[in-house]
Amino acid sequence: MPSKDPYEVLGVSRSADADEIKSAYRRLARRYHPDVNPNDPSAEEKFKEVGAAYSVLSDPTKRARFDQTGSTDDAPQDPFFGGGNISDLFDVFFGAGNGGGGGGRRRVGRDGEDARVDLQLTLSEVITGIQTEVTVNRKATCTSCNGTGVEGGKAPETCTTCRGQGQVSTVRNTFIGQVRTSAPCPTCHGNGTVIKDPCKACKGRAVIPETAKVNVTIPPGFDDGATLHVPGQGSDGVGEGRPGDLYVVLQIANDRRFQRHGQTLYTILESTFAQATLGDRVEIEGVDDTFELTVPAGTQPGTQIAIKGAGLPPLHGGRRGDLVVQVNVKVPQKLSDAEVKLIREFAELRGEAVPKGDEKGGILGGLFHKKR
Ligand SMILES: [Zn+2]
Ligand SMILES: [Zn+2]
Incomplete structure (x- = not known):
């Protein structure tokens, strides 16, 4: 079998990184696998080509040799027994990677990734809710090419394999008749376009990493570990792809004075034997206020006294829960x-x-x- 250009076979650019190569390979191997295309010699042929191409491009030494000499002589002809990584092949069939075609017209392009930030807040911020700025690491549309991925910002060329549709359909004869299946275009990975002269700034990816400040509004009453969903503030999409979302994971800073159970806060009053016996008025520190509390005469250890409305609000605000003061009675020592x-x-x-x-x-x- 004469060796073909492995970049062409996998439909990736010459600057494609390992992840792009792997995902292109997975897509194509899934598509052309003999189990999926029984009695289709051309699919089997294509499957072997894809495996051979991947075995070259996944091996830095072989890839470099091809880049220099244009030869894949060393490339094995059969992906199952080649130098390629068998586990990569299994991944194809056990659900790793992207899902297959699906019905309806796909949006041509690539959706942006979601971003996540962790945000630590105090209990008093749980009461008030806050507006704050978070620092998000994400990918933004490349300004050198205006997100086209083509050097100089030109428009990418329409993919000739799929005529810009981003997907190709195949009609197969099966025992139930003709079956039409759609799959992402192997040449352009569903982008609908191909880049022959990749932008140097973004290496043809159309996006570059950025660190952005994003304003977020945290409502009152959130729980520790709650996640705030900010649509559209993740990485930019490519082409018609949608931007990803931002997820802000909220953590409440440990405050040794209080324990939280839903909207109720618990705090401990260390009272003396005399205080608990005779009764007293004491100051209790709440989250956002100080309260004067009457300890009744004859208070037993473990007694709980609620300060109404000094706890936390329900989510998005409303009537606050209670601050429950548990009285510990210290027995005098020494x-x-x-x-x-x-x-x-x-x-x-x-x-x-x-x-x-x-x-x-x-x-x-x-x-x-x-x-x-
Ligand atoms: Zn660019
Ligand atoms: Zn295409």
Whole structure:
């Protein structure tokens, strides 16, 4: 079999990078695979050509040799046994890569990729919502070629294989009659156009990487890990391709003072034994305000007191949840002799059994000490 130009076979430009070559190969191998085209010798022939072309272009040494000499002599004729990567071939049949044709007229071109940024916000920003600027790494239409991908900004030539349609249809005879299938054009990858003189700035890709500032409006009440969808702020598309979208993943900065459960915030009040016993008025720090809280006399450890409306709003705003204050009662430690005396008297006054104390304290001997 005489060797053909592998770039032509795969329908890629001479400056195509490894990803472009691989995806062109996958598309074509899927299209011409003998299982998909039984009893079609021309498809089988094409399938072998595609495999041979890929084995040259996927190998930097062979590719360089071809670029210099125009020879693919070393290229194996059968992709299954060639130097190509078998796993690449399996990918073709197990769903990796782009989906196939599908019905209706395709938009000619390539959609832009989606972009993602992570944004860390505070709890008070959850209450108010914010407008902010995020930095997005994406691809923008190349200004050197105005997104045509052709040096000098000329229009790319209409693909002769598909006459600019971006897809080709094949009619096959099957046992149920003639079946028409459409597939992306192998020559132009569905672009409808071919670039013979690629733009140097973007290497014919029509887009170049950029770092952009994008204004986003974050509504109040979002959850940790929520994603804001900003349509059209991803990478620019090529040709009639649509721009990608931007996804802003929201993280709420850790605030040790609060725990969040939906719209309810929880905070802990460390109260003294005296405060919990006698009652008190204390200041509680909320997210965006300070509250005076009455601790009723006789508050038990673990008691929860709600401050209405000091929690978080529902998504997009509305009546706020509560801030729940959980009262911890600190039992006094390291008592002086005078304090010990008072507490014993206190117990006596209340008619309680006077505790024996532990051995470490040396007060009255251990609570659990062994009997002699
Ligand atoms: Zn360009
Ligand atoms: Zn085409």
